[in-house]
Amino acid sequence: DAGVIQSPRHEVTEMGQEVTLRCKPISGHDYLFWYRQTMMRGLELLIYFNNNVPIDDSGMPEDRFSAKMPNASFSTLKIQPSEPRDSAVYFCASKNPGQRNTEAFFGQGTRLTVV
Amino acid sequence: AQSVSQHNHHVILSEAASLELGCNYSYGGTVNLFWYVQYPGQHLQLLLKYFSGDPLVKGIKGFEAEFIKSKFSFNLRKPSVQWSDTAEYFCAVTYFGNEKLTFGTGTRLTIIP
Numbered sequence: 502d503a504g505v506i507q508s509p510r511h512e513v514t515e516m517g518q519e520v521t522l523r524c525k526p527i528s529g530h531d532y533l534f535w536y537r538q539t540m541m542r543g544l545e546l547l548i549y550f551n552n553n554v555p556i557d558d559s560g561m562p563e564d565r566f567s568a569k570m571p572n573a574s575f576s577t578l579k580i581q582p583s584e585p586r587d588s589a590v591y592f593c594a595s596k597n598p599g600q601r602n603t604e605a606f607f608g609q610g611t612r613l614t615v616v
Numbered sequence: 617a618q619s620v621s622q623h624n625h626h627v628i629l630s631e632a633a634s635l636e637l638g639c640n641y642s643y644g645g646t647v648n649l650f651w652y653v654q655y656p657g658q659h660l661q662l663l664l665k666y667f668s669g670d671p672l673v674k675g676i677k678g679f680e681a682e683f684i685k686s687k688f689s690f691n692l693r694k695p696s697v698q699w700s701d702t703a704e705y706f707c708a709v710t711y712f713g714n715e716k717l718t719f720g721t722g723t724r725l726t727i728i729p
Contacts, residue, residue, distance in 0.1 A: 532715050534717065536719075543719065543720070543721040543722055544706060544719040544722070546716065546717065546718065546719075549715070549716065551715070556715075556716075557716060592659065592660065594660075594717075596715060596717075598715055602665070602667040602668075604650055604662045604665050605717050606662075607652075607659045607660040607661075608659060609658070609659045610659055
């Protein structure tokens with residue numbers, strides 16, 4: 502398996518624009534997590550899904566952030582409108598709890614810069 | 617609420633020195649514990665994990681961690697570090713029956729050749 506795949510790897514956008522980050526989890530993994538990493542706040546869990554259903558979105562900072570998982574192989578994190586303070590690295594991770602004693606696997610991340 | 621504390625924010629060591637990074641989690645019952653490493657510019661990779669059994673867990677690249685339930689701790693150790701261990705290290709926890717993975721703030725490790 503190619504692992505968790507995120508796109509784009511880098512995104513530079515202007516304040517006010519809509520940004521969409523994409524994630525393809527490892528096949529067969531039914532949990533998907535979105536994290537944001539910044540120097541100030543470290544790794545924050547934004548939202549996670551089980552079988553395409555959002556389980557906990559308490560980490561989503563504002564209504565400007567939304568996440569969807571239309572099917573088992575694709576998820577998006579959207580920011581509309583974007584602001585400079587949204588600049589961060591966004592990681593997606595997936596996990597298969599049905600596999601005993603397993604961990605979450607992370608993608609390469611998307612580095613977002615909002616200018 | 618789940619929380620993880622990593623008290624060392626930045627550790628600087630010389631090559632061949634011994635390493636111990638602290639990790640404490642908030643009480644909440646049965647836990648699963650993880651240490652992840654992030655090399656500069658890269659994604660998080662698993663170093664080791666604890667689910668049950670022997671509280672001394674061995675991971676990749678010579679790392680080990682000890683789960684001490686009475687202290688709610690899961691400290692990471694390595695007897696002799698190398699320059700290539702320069703990275704950021706994250707402790708993380710899940711609680712039994714809940715897949716929510718919570719990370720500590722991370723410890724930046726710098727190894728001086």
